[in-house]
Amino acid sequence: MxxxxxxxxxxxxxxxxxxxxxxxxxxxxxxxxxxxxxxxxxxxxxxxxxxxxxxxxxxxxxxxxxxxxxxxxxxxxxxxxxxxxxxxxxxxxxxxxxxxxxxxxxxxxxxxxxxxxxxxxxxxxxxxxxxxxxxxxxxxxxxxxxxxxxxxxQAEEITYRNGAGDSDLLIVTGDIGAAYMGLQVLEREKEVFKVNPNNQPDLDAYTYLIERQLKPEARKDIKALLKSLEIQPTAMIDVSDGLSSEIIHICKQSGVGCNLYEEKIPADPQLISACEEFNIDITTVAINGGEDYELLFTIKMEDYDKLKGNPNFTVIGHMAKESEGVHLITRANTKIPLKSRGWNALQEE
Amino acid sequence: MxxxxxxxxxxxxxxxxxxxxxxxxxxxxxxxxxxxxxxxxxxxxxxxxxxxxxxxxxxxxxxxxxxxxxxxxxxxxxxxxxxxxxxxxxxxxxxxxxxxxxxxxxxxxxxxxxxxxxxxxxxxxxxxxxxxxxxxxxxxxxxxxxxxxxxxxQAEEITYRNGAGDSDLLIVTGDIGAAYMGLQVLEREKEVFKVNPNNQPDLDAYTYLIERQLKPEARKDIKALLKSLEIQPTAMIDVSDGLSSEIIHICKQSGVGCNLYEEKIPADPQLISACEEFNIDITTVAINGGEDYELLFTIKMEDYDKLKGNPNFTVIGHMAKESEGVHLITRANTKIPLKSRGWNALQEE
Incomplete structure (x- = not known):
């Protein structure tokens, strides 16, 4: 092109x-x-x-x-x-x-x-x-x-993937899943363009989704924010492959389990309506989408009060003993094992 | 293949x-x-x-x-x-x-x-x-x-391209040009292979050349060697694009000129005989070949005695005032301006 x-x-x-x-x-x-x-x-x-x-x-x-x-x-x-x-x-x-x-x-x-x-x-x-x-x-x-x-x-600030304790809280910054839906919108427009190159797409309803896909931002602000709140995270990773995949990385490397609550996962209103329009399950998108570049981290239970109510953070679950496994707790209160279905560049087509 | x-x-x-x-x-x-x-x-x-x-x-x-x-x-x-x-x-x-x-x-x-x-x-x-x-x-x-x-x-050890003085000596480690001729030998064998895949090539006469092309080594030893000789080089670069190109980098960034002596350029005996066989001018190969990964550096004149006779080093020229330009002094004692003809990956084919 x-x-x-x-x-x-x-x-x-x-x-x-x-x-x-x-x-x-x-x-x-x-x-x-x-x-x-x-x-x-x-x-x-x-x-x-x-x-x-x-x-x-x-x-x-x-x-x-x-x-x-x-x-x-x-x-x-x-x-x-x-x-x-x-x-x-x-x-x-x-x-x-x-x-x-x-x-x-x-x-x-x-x-x-x-x-x-x-x-x-x-x-x-x-x-x-x-x-x-x-x-x-x-x-x-x-x-x-x-x-x-x-x-x-500083040495004491650095946060690895392997430091999560089995009673820690799991927190994500911003919202999740929008970048993946932005890609779906763009893929659809590409197909439309192939059929009719003169079509002028109306993408007003998807501006946030498309921006999250085309111009994502890194959360450079979070380090200073956590410092000002006097919170030292115990484990941290960025959401590049998908929330599910990242949670499993932390669990595997920290030797802990996790319960992720479906109802807690933060979603933008544009994501909710686009998922309805595309007839895609929003939780699937949020968990497996990837490319959000938000930060996923764990904190000690006693630090909860320090970030409670802060609009940058959402508590989405808690860690557990390794033997309890890694699960999504659905709105219907059923337990589904989380799988690492992160995007795989090496898949055969 | x-x-x-x-x-x-x-x-x-x-x-x-x-x-x-x-x-x-x-x-x-x-x-x-x-x-x-x-x-x-x-x-x-x-x-x-x-x-x-x-x-x-x-x-x-x-x-x-x-x-x-x-x-x-x-x-x-x-x-x-x-x-x-x-x-x-x-x-x-x-x-x-x-x-x-x-x-x-x-x-x-x-x-x-x-x-x-x-x-x-x-x-x-x-x-x-x-x-x-x-x-x-x-x-x-x-x-x-x-x-x-x-x-x-350490800060004081680091050697940039821009520190050469106009009366410094120009020195190269090892020998130059073999990697390029190794590539010529391999290219020729590839053409032979295309015509007759069962041909068993006899590459005994080119072992050093081929090794320099396929398995070059970096001169990690030189830093310690110079330190033991109490020499702090004034400018340094590695020979990746070709001797000529690297000399011009040092001259340009140091604001000096240079006289490179054809007769001083160190060549391996295998390179000499291969150049004869291929009917290629050895100086052209040594100057423009590249991929030798030897080090090219300058030292103050007064440090000359410290490395004189050391088999790792050859003095191949001396720096000069910028206005004197950058030249090759041939065996016939004529002055030819050096040009940067380093290998260019972006050339159209």
Whole structure:
């Protein structure tokens, strides 16, 4: 799609690798006090002083993780950064730097990469992280993005997946399931577009859902919020593969069970009406959807009063002894075992 | 090629993403005192204490950076790690951790990924670095590898590209050009193989060249060696794109010129005879070849006596005022301007 509609095209080959890197990294400013040197040498040089360093990496592949038919390149760049920053936030750490590697087929013009980098730079600015390195090369087919995020935290702040106690409360930030339904809306529009390219879609009823899919945000705010409430979470993970899958990760690594209450799962009104329209069970969406990039964490029971009533948090369940297993308690009060049905990029089609 | 000849195949889909990661990361031990947590959480946690952190990233794409027709997967994994570690060494830092992201089409069996990871693990062991994170996903076509390397150094040890003075000496480790000729030998064998698949190639005369191409090593030893000689290099880079290109990087970033002496460039005897056989100019190969992963650095004139006669180092030229330009001084004593003709992955074919 993108490769047909561009009037202005500058071929990547005309710039060469070094010229392209110079061009795309123009205007990148370093703001983090810990960034001593960024792009331009064999490696970046960073100073974490007495803090611990946190590092995470993710690869996004066209046709597997994103579809350029409805994912604007600027949004893709933004989302790729957010996904990685979310992993740093899920350690209860503060994101500080990223490196960005991109492989594209030669058919992409320079203008497409500029759009992509526009989104990457915007996300870096929004989250206050420095772009300190990367690689730009060609691919045989499509676009592949690989981003590594670095962050910092005091040793005692870092929150792992394995610290949940069997009487802890399970909490999620924001609401869940909207990103998945946003994708369903976009997939439907793509099918409509195939039949009638002149159709002007009316997406007013789905704005929140689509934004959650195309421009998700990482919960960088939660670390400071929990600190101000004097809560140290016992375990934490971000909701990327789906709530069910993430709960199972925490349970498995902490050696505990869990009861998740269907009626407690926070859903946006747009999600509720879209699920009715699409005739999809909202709990299935909320549990298995993924890509919400909210934080899921556990706290000690005695910390409950500190966050009670805070609109950023919803208590959705409680941990249990490992032998009790991991269950969804439905509105009808039946117990259903939770399964890890997270999105699987390696499935055969 | 690889996809035809395997008798034993385990499909990646049968393992699922989490199962695959568990399987491939089996037996990964953490040896670095600075690695607090490795694979298995949202991010790895590292401790660089009072040292500075150095970070570098590289992406390798099948059909662009490597050809599985003659690059065994184990070698590919090894080389991908070496390439990144070499960037850390080129900062005069010590490599400590890596993250590894791999995208493969579903046609690759598990056994292929095991081979790849075998090479990655071997390189990690050889260089004493910990594998602390990564991502495994599917691609639309072929294999893509993205590796990020982290390292550490005291602030005063770190060597940038921009510190060369205009009277400094230019030095290279090991010998140059062999990796490029190794590739020429392999390309020729591939063409022979296409004509006659039963031909048994006799590659005895090219063993060193082929090893330099398929199993290069990073010069992790040089930092300690220079320290023991009490030499602090003024600028440093690794030879990945080609000697000419790297010299120009140092000159541009340091604001100096350079005279490179053709007769001084160190070449292995196998390279000399292969260049004769292939009727290729050896200096062209040495200057533009690339992928040697030797270190190129500058030192103050007064440090010359400290490394004189050391078989690891060859003085190949000296820096000059920026206005004098960057030249190759040929054996016939003519001055030819050096051009950056490093290998360009973005060239149109």
């Amino acid at each position: 993108l490769e047909d509609k561009n009037q202005q095209r500058t071929s990547l080959a005309s710039l060469g690798e070094f010229g392209l890197i110079d061009h795309l990294t123009q205007g990148i400013e370093l703001k983090q006090p810990g960034t001593l040197t960024g792009i331009g040498d064999d490696a970046a040089v960073l100073d974490f002083k007495d803090k611990k360093t946190v590092v995470s990496t993710d690869m996004l592949v066209e046709g597997v993780h994103f579809d350029l038919a409805y994912m604007p390149l600027k949004h893709l760049g933004y989302k790729a950064v957010v996904v990685n920053i979310s992993d740093i936030c899920a350690m209860n750490a503060t994101p500080t730097q990223i490196t960005v590697s991109v492989a594209v087929s030669n058919r992409f013009p320079l203008e497409a990469l500029e759009e992509l980098y526009g989104g990457i730079k915007l996300a870096a600015k929004t989250y206050g992280v420095d772009i300190v390195g990367g690689d730009t090369t060609s691919s045989q087919k499509g676009m592949i993005l690989s981003i590594t995020a670095l962050g910092e935290a | 690889l996809e035809d000849k395997n008798q034993q195949r385990t499909s990646l889909a049968s393992l699922g993403e989490f199962g695959l990661i568990d399987h491939l990361t089996q037996g990964i031990e953490l040896k670095q005192p600075g690695t607090l947590t490795g694979i298995g959480d949202d991010a790895a946690v590292l401790d660089f204490k009072d040292k500075k952190t150095v970070v570098s990233t590289d992406m390798l794409v099948e059909g662009v950076h490597f050809d599985l027709a003659y690059m065994p997967l184990k070698h590919l994994g090894y080389k991908a790690v070496v390439v990144n570690i070499s960037d850390i060494c080129a900062m005069n830092a010590t490599p400590t951790q890596i993250t590894v992201s791999v995208a493969v089409s579903n046609r690759f069996p598990l056994e292929a990924l095991e081979e790849l990871y075998g090479g990655i693990k071997l390189a990690a062991k050889t260089y004493g670095v910990d594998i602390v994170g990564g991502d495994t996903t599917s691609s639309q076509k072929g294999m893509i590898l993205s590796i990020t390397a982290l390292g550490e150094a």
